[in-house]
Amino acid sequence: MLTRQTDRLPAIREAHEGTVAGDRNALARLLTLIEEDPASASPIVWTGSGAAHIIGITGPAGAGKSTLTGALITSLRADGGRVAVLAVDPSSSFSGGAILGDRLRMSNHVLDPDVFIRSTATRGSRGGLAASVPLAIKALDSAGFSHVLIETVGVGQSEIDIARFADTIVVVLAPGWGDGVQAIKAGLLEIADIFVMNKADLPNRAQAVAELKGLYVGVNNHADVPVIETTATTEDGVSDLRDALMDHRSLLLEHGGELLKSRRDQTAAEHVRFALRVELERRREGIMASGVFDRAIEKVADGRCDPWTTALGLIEA
Numbered sequence: 279m280l281t282r283q284t285d286r287l288p289a290i291r292e293a294h295e296g297t298v299a300g301d302r303n304a305l306a307r308l309l310t311l312i313e314e315d316p317a318s319a320s321p322i323v324w325t326g327s328g329a330a331h332i333i334g335i336t337g338p339a340g341a342g343k344s345t346l347t348g349a350l351i352t353s354l355r356a357d358g359g360r361v362a363v364l365a366v367d368p369s370s371s372f373s374g375g376a377i378l379g380d381r382l383r384m385s386n387h388v389l390d391p392d393v394f395i396r397s398t399a400t401r402g403s404r405g406g407l408a409a410s411v412p413l414a415i416k417a418l419d420s421a422g423f424s425h426v427l428i429e430t431v432g433v434g435q436s437e438i439d440i441a442r443f444a445d446t447i448v449v450v451l452a453p454g455w456g457d458g459v460q461a462i463k464a465g466l467l468e469i470a471d472i473f474v475m476n477k478a479d480l481p482n483r484a485q486a487v488a489e490l491k492g493l494y495v496g497v498n499n500h501a502d503v504p505v506i507e508t509t510a511t512t513e514d515g516v517s518d519l520r521d522a523l524m525d526h527r528s529l530l531l532e533h534g535g536e537l538l539k540s541r542r543d544q545t546a547a548e549h550v551r552f553a554l555r556v557e558l559e560r561r562r563e564g565i566m567a568s569g570v571f572d573r574a575i576e577k578v579a580d581g582r583c584d585p586w587t588t589a590l591g592l593i594e595a
């Protein structure tokens with residue numbers, strides 16, 4: 279059973295060609311097509327790739343990720359960079375409130391032709407992440423930007439997983455992020471290439487940095503992950519973050535890009551794992567929404583069949 283819809287292919291192909299040629303409207307269209315039907319877009323989008331530095335920006339809710347992203351855009355633009363942002367919003371696609379907030383925080387850049395900002399809502403009843411996100415990142419990479427920034431709230435495993443599609447992962451914390459154990463459980467500390475302690479204007483900054491260093495040395499078994507202090511609202515320290523990003527990029531490109539290649543290999547595996555997970559979940563939900571499922575349940579309830587035979591039968595059917 280294939281979920282692809284071949285009638286969409288010409289539109290996807292056209293949008294992709296426009297995207298690669300630098301047409302922003304085509305890119306916006308392509309992202310919508312990817313959201314609507316990632317399975318159909320995949321073979322076309324996967325053929326393109328660019329030279330963007332893909333940067334994941336994650337961390338607890340309210341740490342200042344969007345504000346920092348806005349400030350980082352300013353800094354990268356000053357160096358002549360062309361920047362795309364994908365803000366992955368955990369709120370329901372119906373509320374849209376936070377998305378509007380992000381737009382406002384990044385509003386200085388909305389009219390800049392060399393900045394492209396897109397918000398996408400995570401969907402799914404169990405907070406599963408938008409099926410389109412990995413391919414959207416790939417599409418943005420194809421569009422000729424120097425930097426692709428992906429903002430995602432590090433609240434759950436699926437959100438943290440998005441960061442794995444990046445070349446460089448920035449974990450943003452703020453003083454009072456407090457329950458460090460929670461962050462470790464969420465796997466947030468392990469994945470950092472760079473830590474940012476944002477809201478460095480707050481009084482308990484030094485204590486928060488010390489606490490972080492104590493924690494991540496324990497987690498990562500090494501102490502060479504940089505900790506950058508920023509005040510995103512005033513752009514203080516943002517140039518240090520930009521420098522740290524460039525350093526990490528240089529590291530990835532050393533020895534003929536050995537590290538970058540191994541990262542991208544991991545990313546390829548992650549793309550497939552991700553597609554598998556989304557598609558299997560989609561099929562499971564399809565089965566559960568069907569009348570066949572309800573009838574099978576009745577049989578189990580009144581003892582005519584057992585749960586495992588029923589489940590296996592539903593999969594076969």
Ligand SMILES: Nc1nc2c(ncn2[C@@H]2O[C@H](COP(=O)(O)OP(=O)(O)OP(=O)(O)O)[C@@H](O)[C@H]2O)c(=O)[nH]1
Nearest residue numbers: 338339340341342343344345431476477509510511
């Ligand atoms: N004092 C201070 N406040 C900041 C700083 N950076 C951001 N804020 C404020 O913190 C609040 C949250 O900022 P956001 O940028 O929306 O944080 P976020 O991490 O993107 O939030 P979510 O996307 O909802 O997880 C806003 O009121 C910001 O103005 C900072 O450096 N210092």
Ligand SMILES: [Mg+2]
Nearest residue numbers: 343344380429
């Ligand atoms: Mg945000």
